[in-house]
Amino acid sequence: MALSLSGDDEEYESESEQQRAANRPKPKMGTSSTVKLPSNRSSSGARRRRTRCRKCEACLRTECGECHFCKDMKKFGGPGRMKQSCIMRQCIAPVLPHTAVCVVCKEAGKEDTLDDEDDKFNFMLMECSICNEIVHPNCLKVSDASGVVNDELPNCWECPKCNHAGKSGKALKQKRGPGFKYASNLPGSLLREQKPVKDEGDISSAAKRRPDREEMPRYRTEEMLHRPPPLLSPSSQIRPRPEDKLRKKRKLFDDDDDDDEEEEEEEEQLSMAFSLFRSDEDQTKEDEMILLLKKAKLSIHRGQLQAASSFFHQVLVLAHQTHNNQAIIYTYSQMANLAYVQGQLDGAEKLFKAAMNFMLVGGAPQDDNAIIEMSLKLATIYAEQNKLELAEHGFMFCTESLEAKLEKHKELPEEEKTEEQEALRKETRLLLGLCLDSRARYRASALRLTQAGQDYQNALDICRQEQxxxxxxxxxxxxxxxxxxxxxxxxxxxxxxxxxxxxxxxxxxxxxxxxxxxxxxxxxxxxxxxxxxxxxxxxxxxxxxxxxxxxxxxxxxxxxxxxxxxxxxxxxxxxxxxxx
CATH class of the missing domain: 1.25.40.10 (Tetratricopeptide repeat domain)
Structure with a gap:
C-alpha cells in the first residue's frame, strides 16, 4: 500500500489562525529595547516551527480558490477538514516565531534597536540548521563567531561550533554512514522515459500509450542531484560530502549522459506533459507555463531559489485554471524538490503527497513507478525527520512493490513480451536498484552494516547488469x-x-x-x-x-x-x- 496521503498531521498555518477576534484589542508592545522572555521557553533541540514573514510575494497573495487546499476550505464550499492554507500562499522565507529566544542570554533578537549592520548581525537570533540551536552570534564564546549564513532562509546559518567541528548540512541528525547524504540526493526523477515517437499522428500515438502513463508526466533524470563517492576519513568514519545543490549533476541509474540530448528531451517532455489542450486560450496558457518552467529551472541553475519558487507558483495557478492534471502533478513535484533542497522538509512532504494524490485520483495504480518513486522520496524525508517507523515502511513498500512487478514480468511467456514491456522492466529494475541504494545509506547511518552491505551488493549487481x-x-x-x-x-x-x-x-x-x-x-x-x-x-x-x-x-x-x-x-x- 502506498504511503499515507493524509494531511491531517501537517501544521501549516491556515488563514483562520492569522485573524484576531473582532473585539479583541491589539496587544501592547513593550517599550524596553530588550525583550526578556521566560527562561523556560525552548530555544534549541527540535527545530522550531517558523511563521509567515508577511512580506514575500506568497504572503501578500490572496487564495487562488483552485488548489485542493482552497477547495477544502469552507468559504470555497469544502468540508474544512484539512486546515491548511492555500498552496499559493506558502511563505517563501518563513521567519523565527516571536517566542524564540537566545539559548545563552534568554533574550529575543535586538537587531531592530541598532543601526550598524555588523552590530545588527551580532544581536540577531540565528538558528543553526544542523544542531537547531538559536543564539545571538555575540553570545557565542568562540574566537570566530562567523558561521555559514543561509542566504535563502532568514535567521538561519551553520553555527561556528558545527562548522568548526566539520559537521555539514543535515548529516548530524542521522549520524550518517557511507555516502549518506539525503539533502543532495532527493531526485526529481530517477529514471528516463523513452522518447515519444514523432510522426504526423501525434495525438493518435499519444492515445496509444499506457493509460497509467498517459495521465502523468515523467520526472526527468537530470533533476536527480549527483551523489559522488563518500569521503572515507582516516579514522575509518565516513564524512558527509557537502554538495553544490544548484549546479547540474550527473544522474544515478541513468543510461545516457549526453547533455544536449537531455535538453532536447526535456523540452519534448514539457510539451508532452502540457499537450492536448482544447482551445486557443488554453494553448496560450500552455506556452506560458512552459516558458515559466524554463525560467524556474534557469533560476535554480543560477541559485535564485526564491525566483524559481515564484515561477513555479505562477505555473500552478495556470495549471489549476486550465484543469490540467499533468501540469499540476509535474509542478507539484518540482516545487517539492525545490523545497527539499532548501531544507523545508515539511513543505516537500506535503507537496509530494499532493502530487501523489492527484496521480491516484487520476487512475494511476499504487505500484506505478512514478508513485513508487515519490514514495521513495517520502521515505527519505521521513528518515531525515527521524520518523524511523515511517521511513522503514516507505522503503519496504518501494522494494516489495518493485520486486512483485518484476516477478509478474518473469511469468510472461517470452513470445508475449513487447519492446514496451521490456523497457518498463529495465526501468523498474533500475528503480529497484536506486531504492536499495537509498535504503543501504539509511541502514548504514544506523550502523546496521550487514544489512547495508547486502543492499549495496544487490544495487551493485543491478547496476552492473543493466548499465x-x-x-x-x-x-x-x-x-x-x-x-x-x-x-x-x-x-x-x-x-x-x-x-x-x-x-x-x-x-x-x-x-x-x-x-x-x-x-x-x-x-x-x-x-x-x-x-x-x-x-x-x-x-x-x-x-x-x-x-x-x-x-x-x-x-x-x-x-x-x-x-x-x-x-x-x-x-x-x-x-x-x-x-x-
Whole structure:
C-alpha cells in the first residue's frame, strides 16, 4: 500500500489562525529595547516551527480558490477538514516565531534597536540548521563567531561550533554512514522515459500509450542531484560530502549522459506533459507555463531559489485554471524538490503527497513507478525527520512493490513480451536498484552494516547488469560497498573492490576519480600500508586541485596528517622498544 496521503498531521498555518477576534484589542508592545522572555521557553533541540514573514510575494497573495487546499476550505464550499492554507500562499522565507529566544542570554533578537549592520548581525537570533540551536552570534564564546549564513532562509546559518567541528548540512541528525547524504540526493526523477515517437499522428500515438502513463508526466533524470563517492576519513568514519545543490549533476541509474540530448528531451517532455489542450486560450496558457518552467529551472541553475519558487507558483495557478492534471502533478513535484533542497522538509512532504494524490485520483495504480518513486522520496524525508517507523515502511513498500512487478514480468511467456514491456522492466529494475541504494545509506547511518552491505551488493549487481561495469554509478556503488566492508574490518576485501573501482574510473575518466583515489588511500592507511597510502593521497590531492574540489582537498590533507601521526607513533614505539 502506498504511503499515507493524509494531511491531517501537517501544521501549516491556515488563514483562520492569522485573524484576531473582532473585539479583541491589539496587544501592547513593550517599550524596553530588550525583550526578556521566560527562561523556560525552548530555544534549541527540535527545530522550531517558523511563521509567515508577511512580506514575500506568497504572503501578500490572496487564495487562488483552485488548489485542493482552497477547495477544502469552507468559504470555497469544502468540508474544512484539512486546515491548511492555500498552496499559493506558502511563505517563501518563513521567519523565527516571536517566542524564540537566545539559548545563552534568554533574550529575543535586538537587531531592530541598532543601526550598524555588523552590530545588527551580532544581536540577531540565528538558528543553526544542523544542531537547531538559536543564539545571538555575540553570545557565542568562540574566537570566530562567523558561521555559514543561509542566504535563502532568514535567521538561519551553520553555527561556528558545527562548522568548526566539520559537521555539514543535515548529516548530524542521522549520524550518517557511507555516502549518506539525503539533502543532495532527493531526485526529481530517477529514471528516463523513452522518447515519444514523432510522426504526423501525434495525438493518435499519444492515445496509444499506457493509460497509467498517459495521465502523468515523467520526472526527468537530470533533476536527480549527483551523489559522488563518500569521503572515507582516516579514522575509518565516513564524512558527509557537502554538495553544490544548484549546479547540474550527473544522474544515478541513468543510461545516457549526453547533455544536449537531455535538453532536447526535456523540452519534448514539457510539451508532452502540457499537450492536448482544447482551445486557443488554453494553448496560450500552455506556452506560458512552459516558458515559466524554463525560467524556474534557469533560476535554480543560477541559485535564485526564491525566483524559481515564484515561477513555479505562477505555473500552478495556470495549471489549476486550465484543469490540467499533468501540469499540476509535474509542478507539484518540482516545487517539492525545490523545497527539499532548501531544507523545508515539511513543505516537500506535503507537496509530494499532493502530487501523489492527484496521480491516484487520476487512475494511476499504487505500484506505478512514478508513485513508487515519490514514495521513495517520502521515505527519505521521513528518515531525515527521524520518523524511523515511517521511513522503514516507505522503503519496504518501494522494494516489495518493485520486486512483485518484476516477478509478474518473469511469468510472461517470452513470445508475449513487447519492446514496451521490456523497457518498463529495465526501468523498474533500475528503480529497484536506486531504492536499495537509498535504503543501504539509511541502514548504514544506523550502523546496521550487514544489512547495508547486502543492499549495496544487490544495487551493485543491478547496476552492473543493466548499465555496465564502467558506468559511473557502478563505480560509485563499488566505493560505497568498499566503505562498508572497511567499516566492518574486512579491509582486504574492501581494498580489492576499491582498487578495481579506481582502475575502471581511470580508464573511463570518472569525474570523481580523485575521491575514489582518496578512499583507496584511506583503506590502505587502515591496513597499515602507509607508504602506498601517502602516494595515492598525494595523487588524489593533485587531481582534486585540478577539479577545484575544496572539500576533497581538505579531506585528503586530513588523511596525510593522520599518516604522519601513525608514523610518529611507530617511531615512538620503536624507540621505546629499543630502550627496553
Amino acid at each position: 555496465g561495469e564502467t558506468h559511473p554509478q557502478t563505480l560509485v556503488l563499488m566505493s560505497d560497498l568498499a566503505t562498508i566492508l572497511d567499516l566492518q574490518g574486512r579491509h582486504d576485501e574492501a581494498l580489492v573492490l576499491v582498487q578495481h573501482a579506481v582502475h575502471l574510473s581511470q580508464s573511463v575518466g570518472h569525474p570523481d576519480h580523485h575521491v575514489l583515489l582518496g578512499n583507496m588511500a584511506g583503506i590502505l592507511l587502515h591496513t597499515g600500508q602507509l607508504e602506498d597510502s601517502v602516494r595515492f593521497y598525494q595523487e588524489a590531492l593533485g587531481l582534486a586541485r585540478q577539479a577545484g574540489d575544496q572539500e576533497a582537498m581538505n579531506h585528503i590533507k586530513d588523511g596525510l596528517k593522520e599518516v604522519e601521526k601513525r608514523r610518529s607513533q611507530e617511531r615512538y614505539e620503536k624507540t621505546e622498544a629499543a630502550q627496553q
